[in-house]
Amino acid sequence: MTGKTALRAKRRYESGKGAARKIRSAGQVPAILYGKDQESIPLTIDAREALRLFHSISVENTIINVQIDEDKEEMETLVREIQMHPFRPGIVHVDFFCIERGVALEVEIPVNYVGTPHGVREGGILEIILHEFRVKCTPSKIPKSIEIDVIRLDIGDSIHVGEIKMEEDVELLTDPEQTACIVSAPRIEEEEEVVEEEFDEEMDGEVSDVETDDEASPGDAETDDES
Numbered sequence: 001m002t003g004k005t006a007l008r009a010k011r012r013y014e015s016g017k018g019a020a021r022k023i024r025s026a027g028q029v030p031a032i033l034y035g036k037d038q039e040s041i042p043l044t045i046d047a048r049e050a051l052r053l054f055h056s057i058s059v060e061n062t063i064i065n066v067q068i069d070e071d072k073e074e075m076e077t078l079v080r081e082i083q084m085h086p087f088r089p090g091i092v093h094v095d096f097f098c099i100e101r102g103v104a105l106e107v108e109i110p111v112n113y114v115g116t117p118h119g120v121r122e123g124g125i126l127e128i129i130l131h132e133f134r135v136k137c138t139p140s141k142i143p144k145s146i147e148i149d150v151i152r153l154d155i156g157d158s159i160h161v162g163e164i165k166m167e168e169d170v171e172l173l174t175d176p177e178q179t180a181c182i183v184s185a186p187r188i189e190e191e192e193e194v195v196e197e198e199f200d201e202e203m204d205g206e207v208s209d210v211e212t213d214d215e216a217s218p219g220d221a222e223t224d225d226e227s
Contacts, residue, residue: 005064008067009069010045011042032093032095033097035099043066060078062079063139064078064079065077066096076099078096079095102138103138104136105139107135109132111148113148114147115150116151119155123155125186126183127184129181130174133146135172136173141167157183158179159179
């Protein structure tokens with residue numbers, strides 16, 4: 001199961017672009033907390049604290065207990081969206097989704113590929129196609145990560161999503177036919193063949209030029225004799 005962490009927040013009573021700029025200039029970040037059958041709550045969070053927290057966790061599947069200053073009870077949430085500044089480091093806005101205990105929800109779970117495939121030891125290349133799987137489960141069952149053992153893979157072997165066994169009460173939503181990873185053959189031989197073909201074409205062109213010059217020589221000689 002994924003871990004839990006906490007983040008302090010304050011209720012926000014002002015809205016609009018002007019208010020948002022004022023909040024950010026004070027080292028805070030505008031945020032919103034919403035949920036099913038729940039009125040949205042505008043918030044502000046400390047910019048440095050939030051950035052430090054988000055860099056230290058798997059944001060997509062870590063439950064964050066948001067502590068709102070006026071309320072004694074913490075609210076269990078998942079981050080649904082983080083808007084980053086397009087030109088400089090910094091958070092612009094955060095969306096928190098309030099979860100309900102015992103109610104299933106959809107989350108993205110990071111995938112860890114474990115081990116070095118046999119095919120890679122023989123010169124192949126491990127190509128990672130999927131870095132996350134989408135699952136559906138209750139908050140208490142959210143996996144921290146999904147580990148896939150790739151040691152047995154030889155060159156040309158692959159693993160599809162449907163081959164992965166999930167924990168009980170965790171439903172896998174990602175297409176089971178989709179390839180998660182594959183060990184491909186090295187591309188060096190292909191590149192060498194292309195270079196060799198280009199070299200052969202260049203040589204053929206040079207030979208043709210030489211033959212053309214040789215064929216023209218007798219005619220040139222006759223012209224010289226007539227003069």
